[in-house]
Every structure is written in C-alpha cells, then in structure tokens.
Amino acid sequence: MAIRAVVTDIEGTTSSIDFVHHTLFPYAKKRLRAYLREHAGDTAVQQVLQDVEGIEHADLSLDEAADVLERWIAEDRKLTPLKTLQGMIWGEGYAAGELKGHVYADTPDALRRWHAQGRKLYVYSSGSVEAQKLIFGHTEYGDLTPLFSGYFDTRIGGKRDAASYRAILQHASLPGDEVLFLSDVGEELDAAREAGMQTLQLIRDDKAKPFAAHEQAKDFSAVLP
Numbered sequence: 001m002a003i004r005a006v007v008t009d010i011e012g013t014t015s016s017i018d019f020v021h022h023t024l025f026p027y028a029k030k031r032l033r034a035y036l037r038e039h040a041g042d043t044a045v046q047q048v049l050q051d052v053e054g055i056e057h058a059d060l061s062l063d064e065a066a067d068v069l070e071r072w073i074a075e076d077r078k079l080t081p082l083k084t085l086q087g088m089i090w091g092e093g094y095a096a097g098e099l100k101g102h103v104y105a106d107t108p109d110a111l112r113r114w115h116a117q118g119r120k121l122y123v124y125s126s127g128s129v130e131a132q133k134l135i136f137g138h139t140e141y142g143d144l145t146p147l148f149s150g151y152f153d154t155r156i157g158g159k160r161d162a163a164s165y166r167a168i169l170q171h172a173s174l175p176g177d178e179v180l181f182l183s184d185v186g187e188e189l190d191a192a193r194e195a196g197m198q199t200l201q202l203i204r205d206d207k208a209k210p211f212a213a214h215e216q217a218k219d220f221s222a223v224l225p
C-alpha cells in the first residue's frame, strides 16, 4: 500500500533525546517560577494553573504549583499543562536567540524529500503544538514548518494509546494503512499499529530500546527514498 502521509515523533526520532533533556527541559525549569510570576495574569497561564490544580486535586499557591511543575519536569511527565507551559517558556528562548531547534542532519533532507514526493507530513509529539512549531521553525537548516500539514500533541491523547492514532487518522482523513508512523518508542509504535498505521522504529543511538516487532532504521536516509 502506498504511503500517502508520514506522522513523526520528535524526541529520539527527528531530534536528539539529549537536546530535549539537557537543553530544553533545564531551560524551562530554570525560568518556570519567574515565568509564572511574571505572567500570572495571562489567561493561558491561569488555565495552566487551573489544570495543574485539577490533576493534583488541590488548591495550590503559585509557588506550590511551581513545585509540582518542577517535579513533573524531573519525572518527565507528559501532562498537558506542563507541556503547554514549557512551550510558552521555550517561545521566549527561541525569540531571544537563546535556543536553536535541534534536528538530525538527515531530518531536513528527508522531510523535503517526502514532501516533494507528494506525501503529507504531520507531527505527533508530547511537546505542545506551539513547542513543535518552535523546534521546527528555528533549526540550523532554516524554518521547516512549511513542510508540515498538521501538528498533534497530548490534547488528542497519550502516545501509547491507540485511540490517539485513530483520532489523528480521522483529523487527517486518511486510512491507517496509507500512513507511516515514525518513533523511537516501541509502545508508541504498538499503539499506532493497533490503530492500523504502518510503523518504523528509529534507532538513533544506544538510548533507543529496539522493538523487533517493528521495522527499524538508524536514520531517515533509506526511509521512503
């Protein structure tokens, strides 16, 4: 079956795990408390704080909410209010020129090749849609966002849940067997396959845990050549 669309994960797939864990997460952690104080009156921040309280089932002061969010960063929790806030903080970093979006050298070539072949490209990451647009909009290879037809984050559901992939297929109006999902994480690939998508696991380095149930590639060079 011809692949008409590619849905890609970010961390460990288009971009390095180290960039996310050693650059992006610490950047957000360092600025989180001050950002909450400075933007406490913003509707978007109020919504984040309300959502944190909802998850914790507690009324929280701003500092208590900051403590919770810092703990979630340390635990690498993929919770929507944390991901939304991280995206807002990173937005300031990219705008100030303090952050540059990391993508592997083969990523821009592959995205441009698949796009030129007429395939639709989508992102599905736990990072917020805003954070996804930022990382691909500020790479050392230029702005890659014009290549994408759509972005999905945890608001559509968790990445290990087949229902999320079914919802993506519905949004993109595509049958599963014409969509290739790329990820480094076996449980995400299992969920995408359960929804009917074709799958391929990226083994970028020794941090990836190979799942023999899925086709594998070390980079994008031989994927849909």
Ligand SMILES: CSCCC(=O)C(=O)COP(=O)(O)O
Pocket: 009, 010, 011, 012, 020, 024, 078, 083, 086, 124, 125, 126, 127, 128, 131, 132, 135, 159
């Ligand atoms: C959009 S870059 C930051 C990615 C992020 O916050 C994250 O948690 C990684 O999630 P992914 O689903 O891309 O593995």
Ligand SMILES: [Mg+2]
Pocket: 009, 010, 011, 012, 013, 183, 184, 185
């Ligand atoms: Mg990943």
